[in-house]
Structure formats: C-alpha cells, structure tokens
Amino acid sequence: MIQNYLTRIFGSRNERLLKGYRKTVAQINALEPQMQALGDEQLAAKTPEFRQRIEAGETLDALLPEAFAVCREAARRALGMRHFDVQLVGGMVLHAGKIAEMRTGEGKTLTATLPVYLNALAGKGVHVVTVNDYLAERDAEWMGRVYRFLGMSVGTILSQQPTADKKIAYAADITYGTNNEFGFDYLRDNMEYATGDRRQRGLFYAIVDEVDSILIDEARTPLIISGQAEDHTVTYQRMNAVPPLLEEMAAEPKSGEEEPPGDYWVDRKAHQVYLSEAGHEKAERILGEMGLLPAGASLYDASNISLMHHLMAALRAHTLFLKDQQYVVQNGEVIIVDEFTGRLMPGRRWSEGLHQAVEAKEGVAIQAENQTLASITFQNYFRMYGKLAGMTGTADTEAYEFQEIYHLETVVIPTHRPMIREDRQDQVFRTAKEKFDAILADIQECYARGQPVLVGTTSIENSELLSGMLQRAKLPHQVLNAKQHAREAEIVAQAGRPKMVTIATNMAGRGTDIVLGGNVEKQIDLLRADASVPEEDKQARIEKLRNEWQSLHDQVIAAGGLHIVGTERHESRRIDNQLRGRSGRQGDPGSSRFYLSMEDPLLKIFAGDRLKAIMDRLKLPEGEPIEAGMVSRSIESAQRKVEARNFDIRKQLLEYDDVANDQRKIVYADRNALLESDDVSARVGELRQQVFTDLFREYVPADSVEEQWNLEGLENALENEWQLPVPLRRMLQENEQLTDEDLLEAVLKEAERMYRSKVDQVGADVFAGFERSILLQTIDQHWREHLSSLDYLRQGIHLRGYAQKNPKQEYKREAFEIFGLMQQRIRSDVTRILMTVRIQSAEQAAQVEETVPPPQYTKVAYTHADFDPSVVEAADADPEAIALAVQNAPRSAEPAAQQPVRRFGQKIGRNDPCPCGSGKKYKQCHGRLA
Incomplete structure (x- = not known):
C-alpha cells in the first residue's frame, strides 16, 4: 500500500x-x-x-x-x-x-x-x-x-x-x-x-x-565439447527391446498404499521414469533371458550399474521423448528440436546415453557416447x-x-507509437478436436475478409496437423517450422500480405518483422541486385512496387491488421507474448486469441482438475468454449508455477556450476600462464619439489622422531620409482646431527641435479618447449577426467539428502577434495614423465615436441595405458617411439582404477577432527571411506 x-x-x-x-x-x-x-x-x-x-x-x-x-x-x-x-x-x-x-x-x-x-x-x-x-x-x-x-x-x-x-x-x-x-x-x-x-x-x-x-x-x-567414449552400440540396441515389454502404471503410486498394477510410472513434471518393485523384478527377468544380466544378479549390484543406466535411458526414450516433438529424424539422424524456438539443433546431443537410446528406438545408426572435454554454462x-x-x-x-x-x-522502453492491438480472451474447449475446429473457423473468417493470419503452434506435430486441416478445407497457407528454417526469413517477410495464412512453431528469434502488406524492401533489394534489368528502368519499377505495396498495406489495415492465433499456451508467458508481439508493430492495428483444450499438456498437468470442474458445472454443449477472465487467470497461475519451477532449475544448475566455474578459472588461468610464459622451468621445479617433499614425508613424517623414520623404504622408493639413488642411511651414520630437514634438502638437491643433467644434455631453451607440451597435455588430461568425476558426483549427490545432509554443501566439499587430488596427480605425472623420459639430443627434444600433437576434441576416444620406462630406454635414438611413450604415459605406474589414494602430510588419528571441516571425528566421517 x-x-x-x-x-x-x-x-x-x-x-x-x-x-x-x-x-x-x-x-x-x-x-x-x-x-x-x-x-x-x-x-x-x-x-x-x-x-x-x-x-x-x-x-x-x-x-x-x-x-x-x-x-x-x-x-x-x-x-x-x-x-x-x-x-x-x-x-x-x-x-x-x-x-x-x-x-x-x-x-x-x-x-x-x-x-x-x-x-x-x-x-x-x-x-x-x-x-x-x-x-x-x-x-x-x-x-x-x-x-x-x-x-x-x-x-x-x-x-x-x-x-x-x-x-x-x-x-x-x-x-x-x-x-x-x-x-x-x-x-x-x-x-x-x-x-x-x-x-x-x-x-x-x-x-x-x-x-x-x-x-x-x-x-x-x-x-x-566432448569426444567419443567406449562404444555400447549393441547394449543400446538390445536394451531397446525391453520398454515395450513393460507396462505403464495407470497412476502414480502413493506412499503407504499398495502399488497400482504396472511396471513403471512417468513423472512428466520432473521428466523422469521410475520402476515399481514388480517392474524391477520383471526387468531383471527379461534381462536375464536376454543374457545381459547374470543368473541371480540384481540391477542394483555395483557391477550392473551401467545396465541400470541403459535401461532407464531406454525407458525415458520410449515414454518422454516423442518424434516430431522433442526431435525429428532426418537423413538417418536424430536431431533435437529446441522446445522454445522450434528450431532444429543439429550437432547437439542429449547426454547420459539418452540420445543413443532414442537412436536405438528409431532404428538409425547409434553414435558413440561422448566424454566431456570442456564445458561452461551460458x-x-x-x-x-x-x-x-x-x-x-x-x-x-x-x-x-x-x-x-x-x-x-x-x-x-516506450513504443514510438501507441500500441492498439486487441488481445482477446482465451477460449477453452473440452477436447483438442473442438479446439482445432474453432481455429479452422476463425482462419476461414479472416481469409474471407482478406486479413492475414499467423498461427503459432508449440510443436511440429501440431503445425502439420493444422496444415492438413487447411489443405482439406482448400485454404492456401505456408508452414514455417524447424524442418524448413532455410526459407523462414522469406516466409515471415511476406506473412503480412492480404489473405496470407502462415503456420509457425514458436517464433522466438525469427528476427524478421511481419510488415502489413508484405515486405517491399526485400523485393526492392532483389530488383536492385538484378543485373538483367536496365538501370534506367529500375527506379520506375521501384516506384511501381511501392505503390502496389501501399495498396496492399491499406487493404490489410482495413481488414483489421495481422491476426494472431495461438493453438495452446506455452509453459512461459513470455513465449506467448512473443507470439502476440508479431502483431501491432509500430502502432499498426491487429488482434490475437489463444485457443486451448483440456487435453493441452499445460492444462492437463497444472490446471486440469479446476477447469474440468468448471466445465462440468456449466454443462456446455460440444464445441462451446469457456471464455472468461477467471479461466485466463487460472491458466496464467499455472504458467507462473512452471516459470518458478524452471527458474529454480536454472538457479540450481548455476549453483552447482559455480563450483566447477571456480575450478575452471584456476585451470584456465594456469594454462594461459603456461602458454604466455617464455620459461616454464621454474614452474616445473616447483612441482618437482612438491612431489619429492610429499614422497619424503610419507616415510619421514614431519615433527617425528628418528625411530619413526623409514629411510630404507624411502631409499627403495626413490631408486625403484625414480631411478634416484640417495644414500640417506649412510649420510645419517656419517653425521648423526643431520635433521629430517637436512635429509629432505639432500633428496631435493639430488633430484635437481639429476634433472639439470638431463636439461643440460639438450639445452634449456630446447627442453622448455618439451616441458610446456607435457604440462599442458597433463593438465588437459586430468581436467577432462575431473569433469567426468564432477558429473558422476553430481548425479548421485541428491541421495545425501536422505542422510540429513545438504546436497549442495556436500557437492562443494567433495568437489573441492577431488580438485585437490587432481592437482596432486598433475604434479606427480608431470614430474614422473619429465624425470623418466630419456632424451639424448636437442634434435630429439624438438622432434618429440612436434611428434606429440595436442589431442583433437572431436570423435576421439581417450585411453590411458600403463607407463613402461623400458619402452623409453629402448627408444633413446628413436623420436617417434619417445613420442608414443610420452603420449601413452599414464597418471602413475599402476592403472588408474587400481591406484590407491595416498595421504600426504601428518597422519590423522581416528578420534581427531575430520579435516573436511564437518566438525565430526575422522572415524565417523571420511575415516569410514578411507
């Protein structure tokens, strides 16, 4: 107030x-x-x-x-x-x-x-x-x-x-x-x-x-940006046979009540499919008969998680993704249709195996799943x-x-001239048939008086249905949808001519104004560009075109301007307003009306019961619509609910991506500094010092007494893993006054000496390029794997809610932890490769740098082979073999899946506070995972 x-x-x-x-x-x-x-x-x-x-x-x-x-x-x-x-x-x-x-x-x-x-x-x-x-x-x-x-x-x-x-x-x-x-x-x-x-x-x-x-x-x-991962084509094809054998439930099961008959239910609001208990058992039996699931095994077994993933993708493909609505099939490919603009989006693919499941459903060639190489939100x-x-x-x-x-x-911004378009009340019908009959009658009336009509639909399917009705009624018209976007500008430009009927999917981003009487400027541009017309005749023809346009323009204004017909309300009021906004430009006359039915998805999900009750009370005869402000307000309320839900989804996406974004900034700033630096040897030296310090502290903990030191184990690790013999025990026998810091300094000095001898052999300037190449490739390799780890973490993080934990906080904490581990592995891998690869001459270093190309990010599967120093030793004089060894160098001496996580720094006691900051004891928090 x-x-x-x-x-x-x-x-x-x-x-x-x-x-x-x-x-x-x-x-x-x-x-x-x-x-x-x-x-x-x-x-x-x-x-x-x-x-x-x-x-x-x-x-x-x-x-x-x-x-x-x-x-x-x-x-x-x-x-x-x-x-x-x-x-x-x-x-x-x-x-x-x-x-x-x-x-x-x-x-x-x-x-x-x-x-x-x-x-x-x-x-x-x-x-x-x-x-x-x-x-x-x-x-x-x-x-x-x-x-x-x-x-x-x-x-x-x-x-x-x-x-x-x-x-x-x-x-x-x-x-x-x-x-x-x-x-x-x-x-x-x-x-x-x-x-x-x-x-x-x-x-x-x-x-x-x-x-x-x-x-x-x-x-x-x-x-x-992604590259192809492991091929699961056969699994997708075989899993595609399962959904038709399962039955959808008539209603969503309610808590505390017996499950209705059926194998799965579809939550269209959340865009998800859920199996019932009976559905799980039936799916397991079917998969067992197909030979995909071992006898006695469950879909929930750790070894069968991928099968569960494929099954849910197949179910979603069959129930939630419909041809000519969410996608079209062109030239043997499944192409996504943008739900907001109706445009085709070639090259874009649904993730998590969903696109492959749709390809299997449609019987087209299945393309391999992709691995994320880089990503960012708008x-x-x-x-x-x-x-x-x-x-x-x-x-x-x-x-x-x-x-x-x-x-x-x-x-x-205020309009240049006052807006005089007439926005009429929505008309709501009981069935879709009644709605489309009313739309046809409206178009016929407009056509009879020479008024152009733009019909907006929310799907390709509806636009083609309406086109068929107009053809049967012998009404000439044009169809503008995602299947014909190459001609869209020409179609829209002339949609304001008298008696022109244009059917279009969502008009967002069409970018061309509908001028009453047609767009004469386009015709004039074509005439000016026509070399066959003499220059002296062009001006007269242009004047003639302008006069003809003025006559058509006046006709359309007399008929009421452009009339907009909406075949259903969109989830967002903004999209509806965009459609309406095509009429009444710059003070022109115009009108708009939306036709709805109780079978429209928006009304069915969000306002169906209320409107159905109103219709039942009024007992309207067939073909008679409801037309009242209360109905429009009810529909607008439903749209607000959807808009609020979509806003929450976008905000949640951003909150999760902000975590990755902070890490992305660090990684990209790191890469850019490496690219722009003339000398990366200082950075390599920092990484090497950190790696050997961490290794040393594994065997000689900080603030420990000599009896706790494992110098023999440290010597073995240095010699076996790094070919770095350092006689630490003998040094301590010869001088008992040496501290752990003195021994650490000896290890670091020996590592530096060994590395310098390698660099001096080929020259610091030449070796710098090789160092930069290894650094960049190692960062990229681990960043790609880190993005996959974040994806997996995000997919299951909502389950923490059941343990009374905040999923977002858990995601932030664990994402921070795995980012730290990624940085640890980068340090280790860069140091391992540069310390282990043997290069005898400047020519070899230059050849290695040229032979190890940056990985391509389209349709490439990335694999990580075991690092074998013997391959490099045998390849001293062979640059190509050295390049191959460097390219295949893994993160560690063991395969990634089997590599144990080493804890660096001071050992944490079971009753100490957990370092993650949760406030719990270590044994009750991350100690359970260790």
Whole structure:
C-alpha cells in the first residue's frame, strides 16, 4: 500500500530512469544540425578524433551525446534510417549495461548500433550476440554499412569457420556471432597449445539480442565439447527391446498404499521414469533371458550399474521423448528440436546415453557416447564480460531472474507509437478436436475478409496437423517450422500480405518483422541486385512496387491488421507474448486469441482438475468454449508455477556450476600462464619439489622422531620409482646431527641435479618447449577426467539428502577434495614423465615436441595405458617411439582404477577432527571411506 502511494508520488524506477535519459536525448537532438552540416569524410573523421580523446582520458559516458549524434547521422546516410528518440533511449540503456525491453518492430537492430559504436571506440572489441548464423550474417552486413562508413572494421564468426578467419573476425572493432559460437570459441581457446592459435582477445562488452532466449531459455543447457567414449552400440540396441515389454502404471503410486498394477510410472513434471518393485523384478527377468544380466544378479549390484543406466535411458526414450516433438529424424539422424524456438539443433546431443537410446528406438545408426572435454554454462560465460547488455521484446516477466542471476536491470522502453492491438480472451474447449475446429473457423473468417493470419503452434506435430486441416478445407497457407528454417526469413517477410495464412512453431528469434502488406524492401533489394534489368528502368519499377505495396498495406489495415492465433499456451508467458508481439508493430492495428483444450499438456498437468470442474458445472454443449477472465487467470497461475519451477532449475544448475566455474578459472588461468610464459622451468621445479617433499614425508613424517623414520623404504622408493639413488642411511651414520630437514634438502638437491643433467644434455631453451607440451597435455588430461568425476558426483549427490545432509554443501566439499587430488596427480605425472623420459639430443627434444600433437576434441576416444620406462630406454635414438611413450604415459605406474589414494602430510588419528571441516571425528566421517 505504502509502496503504491510512493510510486504515485515519485514514479516507478523505470519512469525515473527514462526521465534521466530524456535529458540526454535533448542534448543529442541539439547536436543533429551540426552533424548534418558535416561532409561524409568529416563525419568519418570523428571516429579517430573520439579515440584520441579517449586516450587523453575522456570517458565513454562523456562522449555519449556526440558519439550517438554521429552514429545517428551515419545511419541516415548509409541506410536511409534515422534513429527515433526512443531508440536513443534504448541505446543509452544498453550502454549502461542493462536490458532494454523494446516491442517487436521498434528497431532493436538499429538501436544497437549506438552503444556498439560508442564502446568500440575503446578499441577492445565489442561482441553482438544473436541466436543464429543467418541473423549474425544479416546484421553484420546490414548494420556494418554504418560502422564501415565511420571507419570501423566488422567481423562475423560462424560455425564451421576456419580458425584463421575467426581470428580476423575477433580482431575487428565489432564482431557479430551466435551465443553458441562465442561460448565454444572460449572453450576452444582454453584447449589450444599455442598462444597464436587462440581466437578471442578478451571479453570487454557484449550486447545480446533476444536476451531472454539466450540467457534464460538456453541457460538450462551447458555448452559441452566432448569426444567419443567406449562404444555400447549393441547394449543400446538390445536394451531397446525391453520398454515395450513393460507396462505403464495407470497412476502414480502413493506412499503407504499398495502399488497400482504396472511396471513403471512417468513423472512428466520432473521428466523422469521410475520402476515399481514388480517392474524391477520383471526387468531383471527379461534381462536375464536376454543374457545381459547374470543368473541371480540384481540391477542394483555395483557391477550392473551401467545396465541400470541403459535401461532407464531406454525407458525415458520410449515414454518422454516423442518424434516430431522433442526431435525429428532426418537423413538417418536424430536431431533435437529446441522446445522454445522450434528450431532444429543439429550437432547437439542429449547426454547420459539418452540420445543413443532414442537412436536405438528409431532404428538409425547409434553414435558413440561422448566424454566431456570442456564445458561452461551460458550464465558463467556471459558473466565474464566486463559489461553485458541485452535487448528483447519480452523481458519484463523475467526481470527478477535477470537481476538475481546476471545483475542486469530491465528497462521497458516506450513504443514510438501507441500500441492498439486487441488481445482477446482465451477460449477453452473440452477436447483438442473442438479446439482445432474453432481455429479452422476463425482462419476461414479472416481469409474471407482478406486479413492475414499467423498461427503459432508449440510443436511440429501440431503445425502439420493444422496444415492438413487447411489443405482439406482448400485454404492456401505456408508452414514455417524447424524442418524448413532455410526459407523462414522469406516466409515471415511476406506473412503480412492480404489473405496470407502462415503456420509457425514458436517464433522466438525469427528476427524478421511481419510488415502489413508484405515486405517491399526485400523485393526492392532483389530488383536492385538484378543485373538483367536496365538501370534506367529500375527506379520506375521501384516506384511501381511501392505503390502496389501501399495498396496492399491499406487493404490489410482495413481488414483489421495481422491476426494472431495461438493453438495452446506455452509453459512461459513470455513465449506467448512473443507470439502476440508479431502483431501491432509500430502502432499498426491487429488482434490475437489463444485457443486451448483440456487435453493441452499445460492444462492437463497444472490446471486440469479446476477447469474440468468448471466445465462440468456449466454443462456446455460440444464445441462451446469457456471464455472468461477467471479461466485466463487460472491458466496464467499455472504458467507462473512452471516459470518458478524452471527458474529454480536454472538457479540450481548455476549453483552447482559455480563450483566447477571456480575450478575452471584456476585451470584456465594456469594454462594461459603456461602458454604466455617464455620459461616454464621454474614452474616445473616447483612441482618437482612438491612431489619429492610429499614422497619424503610419507616415510619421514614431519615433527617425528628418528625411530619413526623409514629411510630404507624411502631409499627403495626413490631408486625403484625414480631411478634416484640417495644414500640417506649412510649420510645419517656419517653425521648423526643431520635433521629430517637436512635429509629432505639432500633428496631435493639430488633430484635437481639429476634433472639439470638431463636439461643440460639438450639445452634449456630446447627442453622448455618439451616441458610446456607435457604440462599442458597433463593438465588437459586430468581436467577432462575431473569433469567426468564432477558429473558422476553430481548425479548421485541428491541421495545425501536422505542422510540429513545438504546436497549442495556436500557437492562443494567433495568437489573441492577431488580438485585437490587432481592437482596432486598433475604434479606427480608431470614430474614422473619429465624425470623418466630419456632424451639424448636437442634434435630429439624438438622432434618429440612436434611428434606429440595436442589431442583433437572431436570423435576421439581417450585411453590411458600403463607407463613402461623400458619402452623409453629402448627408444633413446628413436623420436617417434619417445613420442608414443610420452603420449601413452599414464597418471602413475599402476592403472588408474587400481591406484590407491595416498595421504600426504601428518597422519590423522581416528578420534581427531575430520579435516573436511564437518566438525565430526575422522572415524565417523571420511575415516569410514578411507
């Protein structure tokens, strides 16, 4: 109450911000005559002038009015487009590192040129992030005319682009590209083995187009670079025969009650499948008959965990992943369909064996499972930018999440002209058939009066169903879905012509406005590019096209503008608003209506019982809908529930990934320091000293008495494992005054002497390259394995909740522990390889460095063979054999799976406090695992 009262007096936060920005707009407008008076060369000369002023200490904020005025005038001359005042406000919001919510058709693409130009003056590179390659290329070419007019360079990064071209694109003042490509290039740069191979030059400032799609819809899926792991093709194929033999339960079992008949039940909210007790027994019997499960064995046996994993993947593939909804099959491949945009996502694969299970179900070739080589979430990638901004038509419903996760404020920019679209009440029908019949009748009415219609569907299946109905009714129409995205821009451009009926899956990120009467500018561009038409005839034809368009435009406005039909509500109100926003652009007339049925997934899960009760009470005849505000509010409440759940999922993903992100920063900073360092020998020396100190303390504990020392065991370990004979017992006999620190110093000196003799043999400069190569490869190898360990840890961490422990805290603690073990193994492996490999000459060292290439990260299976010093000894004169030995060098002298974990430092007593910080005794905490 008080808050509403204060808002009425002082205005909302949004209104106060806009008031401040309007003062700057007045300054920019005052400069316009001055800029118009400049010649083209004088206007372009403003760019080097601004850069000199920045070098002299002037801030970007101080330059803003002048730079915006220059950019506005350049756009008028290069594009024939002048920024409106509201676009200047949008530009200021973006420059301030906020999200600008601008309605469809308000010119977001042109708005972005203002802050992009201003921030590019700093010379650190500006990234403009779009949702697909088509928009990246289109906007770079289209808006690039403005930047090039002002003397700035523009680059575009695309998927499958050669590294050399990407480096040129990133070196440009302004770089356009997709969110995926920017993220993947960051990961690739941190897998390179030479500074010259890296693409990006830093993350200074980014503007994210369709920011809600990229930072929210796609934030549940991390970017992953992976290589192929062990092949389980036969297991997937055989396991695919099991789900059809199991029966789904009619209802979810309730606690304390007898299980309903059936073998499994599906939790569609959680997107999981669960076996019943009877289902477990039946599955075990079937797998036993198939020869996959040994007689008397259980699916819960440790040795059968992988079988359980395959079975659950097969069940999920059969029950939760449906063809033409979650995926399509094209050219013998299963391709994921983005549930938010309806786009195909070739190259993306579901993890945890799910994609292979779907491939087995569809009978296509099964591709091997992948091992994670590098990964990052969009949240953590974009939060690394020094300044981040975004623009979209629909951000206000997610403003809390933008503020909570990204610390981005959302500012709603007023429209250039008032919005007059009529948003009609939802109509709810009992069955899907009644709903689609009503939709068909609505489309027929619009077609009869010449009004264009855009029909939005949530799945390819529905779009094809509706297309079939329109064909039978002999209504011409176009279908725009993930199967035809190559033509989507042309289809959308003409969707506003009279009598045009367009069916489309979710419209997020289509990037092309629907202009009433059709997009005449595209036709004019084609005419101008047509070399067969004489230049003198082109102007007359252009005038004719404009006159024809004006006639069509007037017809469509008289018919009521573009009519939007929604075939069902999406989980997110924002996606519904995006569909509605395609109509009523820049003050045009338009209308929208959603048609729903009790069989729609959203209503069935979240609002079914309540609406069904209302329908039963009203006793409506077949085909008669409910149309009331109460119903719309009930549906909106259901959408809020889903949005809240999805926000929790994304937030939880981020909280877990923050743990990996802290570790990722350490590893990547380590790698970059190695790549940029001229001499890594000091780092190698630190690792070697730590390894031999740890080994020494295993046999001679700190603060111990001489009777507790095991010098014989230490001498044996040094000689057998490291070929490092140090007569410690004799030294102590000759001088009884020696302390443990003196003996440690003797071991370290001998290790240093042995290593120096190896380095001196080939030359320090030559050996440095070899050291760097071994360091990088060992870090990468262990980081990949660490990512897998984190994946496994995360998959089972929720079970700690049953022990009254906080799973997130447990995950953080254990992730920290295994990270420490990873660093330990890196030290040991690097030291072991460099101390053991024998190189006799500089030529051999150089050849080894060339022969050991950095591992490729596509479709490669990584294996770890036992390290055998005899192979290297026999290969002294053979660089290729040395390279092979180094490449196959394992983490230790024993296979990884059998390597015991050694505890370094002081021994912990059973009754001592556990070093993990839990507050429990060691015997009651990690002592149980030891």
